[in-house]
Amino acid sequence: MSLSPAPVSPPKPRVRFAPSPTGFLHVGSARTFIFNWLYARHNRGTMILRLDDTDVERNTEASVQSIFEGLKWLDLSWDEEYKQSERGELHRQMAETIFQKGLAYRDFTPAHTDDSEKSGAQGTWLFNPGMRELSREESDGRAAAGEPFALRFRVPREGGQLVRFTDAVYGEQMKSAVDIEDFALLRSDGMPTYHLASCADDADLRISHIIRGQDHLTNTFKHVLIFEAAGFTPPQFAHLPLLVAPDGTKLSKRRHGPVVSVTTYRDAGFLPEAFINFLCLLGWSPKNDREQMGRQELIDAFSLGGINRANAVVNFKEFSKPDVGRAPSPADLNPEETFDPKALWLNAEHIRALPVEDLSARLLPIVREAGFNLTPEKMLRITPLIRERIKLLREVLAAADFFFVDQLPPYDPAELIPQKGDAAMALRVLKRAKEVLAIVEFKHDALDQTLRTAAQELGVKAGQMFQPIRVAVCGRKNAPPLFETLEVLGKDVALARIDEAIRKIG
RNA sequence: GGCGCUAUCGUCUAGGGGUUAGGACGGAAGAUUCUCAAUCUUCAAACCCGGGUUCGAUUCCCGGUAGCGCUACCA
Numbered sequence: 001m002s003l004s005p006a007p008v009s010p011p012k013p014r015v016r017f018a019p020s021p022t023g024f025l026h027v028g029s030a031r032t033f034i035f036n037w038l039y040a041r042h043n044r045g046t047m048i049l050r051l052d053d054t055d056v057e058r059n060t061e062a063s064v065q066s067i068f069e070g071l072k073w074l075d076l077s078w079d080e081e082y083k084q085s086e087r088g089e090l091h092r093q094m095a096e097t098i099f100q101k102g103l104a105y106r107d108f109t110p111a112h113t114d115d116s117e118k119s120g121a122q123g124t125w126l127f128n129p130g131m132r133e134l135s136r137e138e139s140d141g142r143a144a145a146g147e148p149f150a151l152r153f154r155v156p157r158e159g160g161q162l163v164r165f166t167d168a169v170y171g172e173q174m175k176s177a178v179d180i181e182d183f184a185l186l187r188s189d190g191m192p193t194y195h196l197a198s199c200a201d202d203a204d205l206r207i208s209h210i211i212r213g214q215d216h217l218t219n220t221f222k223h224v225l226i227f228e229a230a231g232f233t234p235p236q237f238a239h240l241p242l243l244v245a246p247d248g249t250k251l252s253k254r255r256h257g258p259v260v261s262v263t264t265y266r267d268a269g270f271l272p273e274a275f276i277n278f279l280c281l282l283g284w285s286p287k288n289d290r291e292q293m294g295r296q297e298l299i300d301a302f303s304l305g306g307i308n309r310a311n312a313v314v315n316f317k318e319f320s321k322p323d324v325g326r327a328p329s330p331a332d333l334n335p336e337e338t339f340d341p342k343a344l345w346l347n348a349e350h351i352r353a354l355p356v357e358d359l360s361a362r363l364l365p366i367v368r369e370a371g372f373n374l375t376p377e378k379m380l381r382i383t384p385l386i387r388e389r390i391k392l393l394r395e396v397l398a399a400a401d402f403f404f405v406d407q408l409p410p411y412d413p414a415e416l417i418p419q420k421g422d423a424a425m426a427l428r429v430l431k432r433a434k435e436v437l438a439i440v441e442f443k444h445d446a447l448d449q450t451l452r453t454a455a456q457e458l459g460v461k462a463g464q465m466f467q468p469i470r471v472a473v474c475g476r477k478n479a480p481p482l483f484e485t486l487e488v489l490g491k492d493v494a495l496a497r498i499d500e501a502i503r504k505i506g
Numbered sequence: 507g508g509c510g511c512u513a514u515c516g517u518c519u520a521g522g523g524g525u526u527a528g529g530a531c532g533g534a535a536g537a538u539u540c541u542c543a544a545u546c547u548u549c550a551a552a553c554c555c556g557g558g559u560u561c562g563a564u565u566c567c568c569g570g571u572a573g574c575g576c577u578a579c580c581a
Contacts, residue, residue, distance in 0.1 A: 009570060022572080043553080052581065054580090054581080055581065057580085076538080107573075109579095111576090111579050123565095124507075124508050126577095138529055147577095148579095170510095170512090173510080175509070175510065179508070179510090183578090184552095184578080184579045187577055187579040189579080191579085193579065193581090194580070194581045210576085213575095214512090214574085215574090215575055215576075216576090217510070217511065217575070217576080218510050218511085219581095221532045239511090241574095243514080248573055248574070249574080268547085278518095281518060283518090285518085287520065288517095288520090288529095289519090289529045291519095291531085306534095310511095310512080311573080311575095312517090313517060313518080315517045339519080340517080341531055342530075342531045344530085344531090345530085345531055346531090348544095352544080363579095386543090387540070388544045388545095389544080390543090399542095465539095466540040466541075469540095470540075471541095476544080477541060478541055478542040479541070479542070480541095480543085481541085482541085483540085
């Protein structure tokens with residue numbers, strides 16, 4: 001607003017989303033991205049995407065694509081992009097710095113040794129005294145001889161040192177150093193571990209705020225140790241409560257199925273903005289009872305102070321279907337079982353908040369993909385009739401099917417019989433409808449007037465008049481309002497379907 | 507096991523030393539419209555347990571319990 005800058009404008013935050021590309025984009029990861037993004041955009045800072053791909057064994061290109069695909073769908077942007085695997089030199093430099101200061105040591109214990117063998121103790125493994133205390137000469141000698149080693153951080157063991165940091169969400173954190181194991185910095189193949197690479201990059205990229213899942217809260221003590229050993233001031237930390245399943249466990253593909261994948265939401269017909277809105281409300285609150293919020297509203301309202309500390313349950317009913325094939329199509333999913341009711345409601349809210357033109361444009365590709373040829377004009381006329389009747393975009397297929405097909409799918413002729421009526425009444429209604437509809441203009445008011453008059457003449461209630469016609473033209477009892485439906489359907493189709501119904505019941 | 511974190515309706519949450527503990531989703535009932543949906547109204551539904559501190563704790567402190575996380579040369 002003001003053109004004159006504040007006397008001391010705070011430095012623009014630099015935040016990062018750092019997924020490891022070992023699978024599809026997880027809803028929890030998407031949420032972490034969103035919180036970082038919201039923080040960056042709210043504070044006009046920089047959003048960085050960094051692929052933490054130091055685990056050569058498990059990283060896949062497909063996963064990288066899946067992450068991009070998900071973020072693209074959500075229309076989430078970032079300003080800088082890095083690949084950790086291309087920055088190995090930086091990581092090794094940091095390891096070297098720490099080693100030269102004597103704050104790390106070589107561990108020549110072969111990889112994959114059991115903890116029990118390492119320590120001989122029954123408790124938690126903390127370090128291997130033999131390796132930690134190895135003389136510099138012997139260490140150098142064995143390294144020079146080509147013996148492989150891992151580089152371990154020499155965590156202070158004496159003096160009752162405390163490692164501490166302040167978390168923007170969880171407050172003051174401290175842990176005594178003696179409870180932290182001598183974690184690895186470099187693997188015996190020379191590759192950096194996550195802890196090292198992450199800290200080296202965060203320092204190098206001048207990350208100001210690390211906003212990530214609470215599963216890293218305890219790791220942060222190690223990170224603080226690394227930053228300080230390498231001569232950097234640790235950034236600010238903000239840990240996010242985890243997303244958990246109704247059984248309280250962390251969401252996982254294995255246990256919980258497709259509900260944990262962002263693409264499931266996309267394919268089921270969620271609006272990206274609704275999905276983002278839903279995710280934001282898990283573990284964060286604007287504290288003003290607002291629920292349905294758009295992108296900009298979220299950006300404006302976001303602050304780290306609104307983040308909650310307890311894990312949030314994604315409240316779905318159906319866990320993975322063990323015996324369904326490996327590729328469940330969106331049509332297989334029962335939305336009420338698969339998705340959190342609140343997500344569904346929010347999506348419906350966003351659908352209704354969308355201008356008809358926009359909604360129509362989003363619906364059309366889905367309809368076409370299902371094999372129906374439809375003009376944008378026709379879709380635009382159908383959209384207002386179903387927009388209050390669908391919670392997911394995909395539901396357009398079921399809600400407006402009778403607009404798309406030439407031939408109505410078979411239905412039970414008994415459906416044509418109105419409340420408190422019989423087949424004879426249905427027949428009379430339909431025959432009369434055929435007569436009057438043949439001559440009336442297919443416009444809402446004219447249809448309304450004509451059909452109500454016809455009902456009076458027949459001595460039936462309006463509802464008893466409308467119901468058989470509705471079933472005749474829609475093929476089912478529950479459908480959008482009749483006059484609008486007839487208007488969009490057109491006279492020819494309506495008359496033909498009424499004829500068909502007369503044949504069925506006659 | 508060790509260490510860390512957490513605990514308000516079924517779920518997401520607001521609140522906070524004195525409140526009828528608020529909202530939303532979902533549920534139930536009703537109103538309304540040509541059905542359905544939407545909308546509106548109403549109802550049921552919560553401060554984990556035990557000790558302190560205090561005139562007074564759901565709120566602050568301690569303990570317990572439970573849940574989650576970390577405890578890899580995974581991230």
